[in-house]
Amino acid sequence: MAKALRNGVTALEATTKVTLAILALASGIYTYLGVRGLLDGTANLVFFGAVIYSVAVSVGIYAFWSYLIRFAPHLRTSSGRGLLFAAIGLGSVMIIAMSSWLNAAALAGSAALEQHLAVTIEDYQQDLTEAHNNALAAQSLLPDIQLAADRFQRLSREEEASGALTGTSGSGTVVQLLRQMSTQLDGLAREIEASRTPVKQLFEQGGEQLNRMRRLVSAAGPIAPRSDAFSEEVVTLTGVISSLQETSIAPAVRRAADDLTRTFIAPVADGRSRDLALRQNEVVDRVQNAVAGQGEALSQAANEILSRETVKPKRFVPLSAPEAVLRYAGDFLPSWAGAISIDLLPAVLIFILCIVHAAIRREEDPDAFENTMTAADMVQALSLFDRLQDHRRDRLRTEFDRDRSREDPGPDEVQPDDPKIAQIKPIDERGPRRR
Numbered sequence: 001m002a003k004a005l006r007n008g009v010t011a012l013e014a015t016t017k018v019t020l021a022i023l024a025l026a027s028g029i030y031t032y033l034g035v036r037g038l039l040d041g042t043a044n045l046v047f048f049g050a051v052i053y054s055v056a057v058s059v060g061i062y063a064f065w066s067y068l069i070r071f072a073p074h075l076r077t078s079s080g081r082g083l084l085f086a087a088i089g090l091g092s093v094m095i096i097a098m099s100s101w102l103n104a105a106a107l108a109g110s111a112a113l114e115q116h117l118a119v120t121i122e123d124y125q126q127d128l129t130e131a132h133n134n135a136l137a138a139q140s141l142l143p144d145i146q147l148a149a150d151r152f153q154r155l156s157r158e159e160e161a162s163g164a165l166t167g168t169s170g171s172g173t174v175v176q177l178l179r180q181m182s183t184q185l186d187g188l189a190r191e192i193e194a195s196r197t198p199v200k201q202l203f204e205q206g207g208e209q210l211n212r213m214r215r216l217v218s219a220a221g222p223i224a225p226r227s228d229a230f231s232e233e234v235v236t237l238t239g240v241i242s243s244l245q246e247t248s249i250a251p252a253v254r255r256a257a258d259d260l261t262r263t264f265i266a267p268v269a270d271g272r273s274r275d276l277a278l279r280q281n282e283v284v285d286r287v288q289n290a291v292a293g294q295g296e297a298l299s300q301a302a303n304e305i306l307s308r309e310t311v312k313p314k315r316f317v318p319l320s321a322p323e324a325v326l327r328y329a330g331d332f333l334p335s336w337a338g339a340i341s342i343d344l345l346p347a348v349l350i351f352i353l354c355i356v357h358a359a360i361r362r363e364e365d366p367d368a369f370e371n372t373m374t375a376a377d378m379v380q381a382l383s384l385f386d387r388l389q390d391h392r393r394d395r396l397r398t399e400f401d402r403d404r405s406r407e408d409p410g411p412d413e414v415q416p417d418d419p420k421i422a423q424i425k426p427i428d429e430r431g432p433r434r435r
Helices: 002-011 013-036 043-074 078-162 173-194 196-218 223-246 250-262 274-306 321-327 329-363 375-407
Strands: none
Touching (some): 013 043, 013 329, 078 196, 078 223, 173 196, 173 250, 173 274
16 A cells, blocks of 8 residues: 555655646735735836735745745654644645635625625615604604694684683683693694704615615626726715714704793783782783793703714725735635635645555555665666676775785786685676666
8 A cells, every 4th residue: 555655655756746726826926916906106016016925925835835835844843744734734824815715705705895885885775764764753752742733723612602711701811821831832843843854855865865875785897897886875974974963853842932931021901900810910821831831841852852872974085905805804714714624724745645655664664675666766876786796896906916916026817716706606607686
């Protein structure tokens, strides 16, 4: 199995290099698309800046994973592996920081910007609804005001017809006072009713603005011009929301309620007799107390309406595609997963190689020379052995000649039966070489 694994690793070396190159190139392309939206300046400056950055990212990613694939599978010590895996973790974080989020921006940038615009629409819809509710809050006081006006009007008719309050019929001080209070309250009620029209018109205008903004979000085409048109609509809608808050009738109701209490002037009794005048004054006092109570209730209700928090329309902040992808990352997890996978997929290849090399080491002794020796190594070893043998024969021959010259200074003669020479067999007698 070890031999098969080694052959597989060798056969896949080219595939591994091509895979790394393609992944690095893909990451560089998407990085270019992402970083292009972040740069400002002329078209040429943006183009060259994005190209240089993307090329640097591609080269860095390819070199980083190439180093790790070359060295990681061969480390055996725990400390070495720990340090290498720490380097893998640190490098992966750096790759995500410099490339992956830009890849995600290229993959989901337009969708993230549309998501930002859609969320903004929901915020402005809420602001418009709150402003509309605040503007119409005073309408809840209308039934009470109308009932009070009707009550004063009814009492004035009964007093005039039968003297229900003073005991003396006819139009006098009490009747005039009741009619005056009824008229004031009825006028306030008409003002409240009249305020519905501008509030309704402003609310409908705001709804039309929101509809146009929704159509811009769902329209086809590039997101940049749609975002610019969206910003213009936001400005108009903000003005509508501010106008809605200014049309509230609650301040006028509070002022009218205060006037009922503070500016009440009791009329002089015009009864022809002292007894009638006393009864008129008594009724006037009761009417004054009723008016004061009604005015206090209206003033308190108006203050509760005015104490509501003023709607402050949210400020629309245009975002670039990378910023939108970061803000709404939770909505685009598949895009983030794809962007990160492009950059970190080589880590899986590294783990596979580490597992394979560990299996190879378990199956065979990596230190045994015969397990790693190739045919070329064998030929080179035999050639080296021949050279060593020739060198040994020459050295022994030299020693033999020197000994002979000391004993007999005659001509050099080599005795074939000399034991030192005879122990070195010719190369041809050592057996056939393995080729």
